[in-house]
Amino acid sequence: MTKKEIVKTISEEIGMTQLKTKEIVQKTFNAIVETLVEEQRIELRNFGVFEVKKRAARKARNPRTGQRVDVPQKFVITFKPGKEMEEKVRELEQRLLGQPQAPAQAPAPPAEGNAQPAAAPAQSSDPPAA
Numbered sequence: 001m002t003k004k005e006i007v008k009t010i011s012e013e014i015g016m017t018q019l020k021t022k023e024i025v026q027k028t029f030n031a032i033v034e035t036l037v038e039e040q041r042i043e044l045r046n047f048g049v050f051e052v053k054k055r056a057a058r059k060a061r062n063p064r065t066g067q068r069v070d071v072p073q074k075f076v077i078t079f080k081p082g083k084e085m086e087e088k089v090r091e092l093e094q095r096l097l098g099q100p101q102a103p104a105q106a107p108a109p110p111a112e113g114n115a116q117p118a119a120a121p122a123q124s125s126d127p128p129a130a
Helices: 003-014 019-037 083-097
Strands: 041-044 048-055 060-061 069-070 074-082
Touching: 019 041, 019 069, 060 083, 074 083
Parallel strands: none
Antiparallel strands: 041 048, 048 074, 060 069
16 A cells, blocks of 8 residues: 555545645654654554664675675664554454464473473374465
8 A cells, every 4th residue: 555545545534635634644754754763763552663773783795706795783663563453463364364373482491400302293194284
């Protein structure tokens, strides 16, 4: 969806002209950007959190030549979705995939002094799911 489509949808829903709606949408986006620049963080309840984070300088490798290259530090914008957004996406996932996906969990480490090799996963006679 584009900004133009967002403006059209909102305009139709609230009965405001597209021109006025476009101005409000643009001012909202401008306020988000200005807040990120000034405060490095903006929290929009039930939506999510935008945050400016520093990525440290690092060494990388050019995949074509294999040559090592220095990647300078830089600032990036991150987004962490709010609970409401995550729930809506989970509902979408359930509708599209049929079953909810259980959150992945790492296996618990063995108790000290009781280290035993991990058991092989149980074999199922069911055919693999498509």
